[in-house]
Amino acid sequence: MTTTISNPRKLQRQFIAHVEGATATHVITSPMSLELNITLANWQSVSEGEFTFYNLAESTRQDIYQDWNDQAEAIGGYRRMKLWAGYLSWVPESRQPLPAESNVGYYPLIFDGLIRKAYNTRQGPNWMTTILPWDGGFEMNQSQVSNTFPKGQTFIQRVNYLAAQLQGISVGYVDQSLGNSSQYSKYVSRGVSYVGSPWDYLRTMAYAIGSDIYIQFGKLYMLPKNKTLPSAVLPQFASLSTINGDSGLLNTPTKQKFYVSFDMIFEPRLFVGQSITLNSEDKENNGTYTLAGVNHRGIISDGASGDLITTPSLWYGGPTGGTL
Numbered sequence: 001m002t003t004t005i006s007n008p009r010k011l012q013r014q015f016i017a018h019v020e021g022a023t024a025t026h027v028i029t030s031p032m033s034l035e036l037n038i039t040l041a042n043w044q045s046v047s048e049g050e051f052t053f054y055n056l057a058e059s060t061r062q063d064i065y066q067d068w069n070d071q072a073e074a075i076g077g078y079r080r081m082k083l084w085a086g087y088l089s090w091v092p093e094s095r096q097p098l099p100a101e102s103n104v105g106y107y108p109l110i111f112d113g114l115i116r117k118a119y120n121t122r123q124g125p126n127w128m129t130t131i132l133p134w135d136g137g138f139e140m141n142q143s144q145v146s147n148t149f150p151k152g153q154t155f156i157q158r159v160n161y162l163a164a165q166l167q168g169i170s171v172g173y174v175d176q177s178l179g180n181s182s183q184y185s186k187y188v189s190r191g192v193s194y195v196g197s198p199w200d201y202l203r204t205m206a207y208a209i210g211s212d213i214y215i216q217f218g219k220l221y222m223l224p225k226n227k228t229l230p231s232a233v234l235p236q237f238a239s240l241s242t243i244n245g246d247s248g249l250l251n252t253p254t255k256q257k258f259y260v261s262f263d264m265i266f267e268p269r270l271f272v273g274q275s276i277t278l279n280s281e282d283k284e285n286n287g288t289y290t291l292a293g294v295n296h297r298g299i300i301s302d303g304a305s306g307d308l309i310t311t312p313s314l315w316y317g318g319p320t321g322g323t324l
Contacts, residue, residue: 011089012089014030014085014087016083040293041293042292051130068117080133081113086108116137143199145194147193162194163198166220169218173229174221244278250264258316259313264310265309273290
């Protein structure tokens with residue numbers, strides 16, 4: 001996607017959601033109304049979302065409903081939700097008369113996760129369907145490993161094996177230079193047994209060498225602090241590399257220990273781990289950073305007014321490393 005937002009304040013927001021219910025996958029799109037709050041973060045945390053759809057058909061609401069205690073008992077196991085969103089101007093005018101679901105390829109994927117619970121409430125004349133999914137949470141909590149690594153097996157080999165034990169998760173990128181860490185070299189000279197959660201072992205290893213490890217859209221990423229993902233690894237939609245007033249910056253960036261954060265107009269073309277250059281009027285915070293987290297919150301609706309704000313968090317360095 002190469003379209004540039006010259007003035008995002010004038011663009012019409014759109015979304016396309018695929019929500020698995022008990023018996024069918026439901027495609028929900030604009031012009032339906034959707035409130036959302038998504039947090040994508042990288043430091044050993046789970047990405048979570050809260051999505052509220054307005055006035056779905058009764059049969060759709062009933063099929064989507066999911067009790068927390070019945071998560072794995074649904075037909076086909078855990079149910080998945082995916083959400084794409086962007087601006088209508090990103091779709092060629094020749095295709096804009098078509099139904100929104102036919103243009104999913106023009107919008108970035110901004111969430112992909114398994115549903116923890118979904119429920120319906122009524123507020124005045126409106127039925128509200130709220131869905132609470134997370135990305136990687138079930139896989140982190142329920143995957144198990146029981147294996148002995150012989151001495152001399154490399155750090156990267158151990159990481160790849162443990163990552164493979166995370167059910168439903170594939171490897172997006174593991175930086176090969178992590179195997180050169182002096183903090184870990186003494187441990188590969190002897191054998192070791194791992195019994196328990198592969199995610200717990202992976203994040204212990206990551207902390208020991210001062211690296212980031214996280215799951216995004218069902219893939220695992222692990223890279224050194226202060227290092228960004230290679231461009232070849234980034235999805236096609238991650239096309240925004242510079243943030244300034246023209247691209248939607250709304251307020252003065254603020255520092256929070258080792259992070260710089262700020263609000264901007266809804267920007268779905270961001271991927272945790274990518275390189276971001278910040279150019280604001282407060283030159284003290286300008287520079288090139290690693291995108292460490294993203295929050296999207298607000299409403300997408302043709303019939304109700306409301307803001308949709310993106311808050312990126314940028315990592316700008318600091319002490320790293322711990323003990324195994």
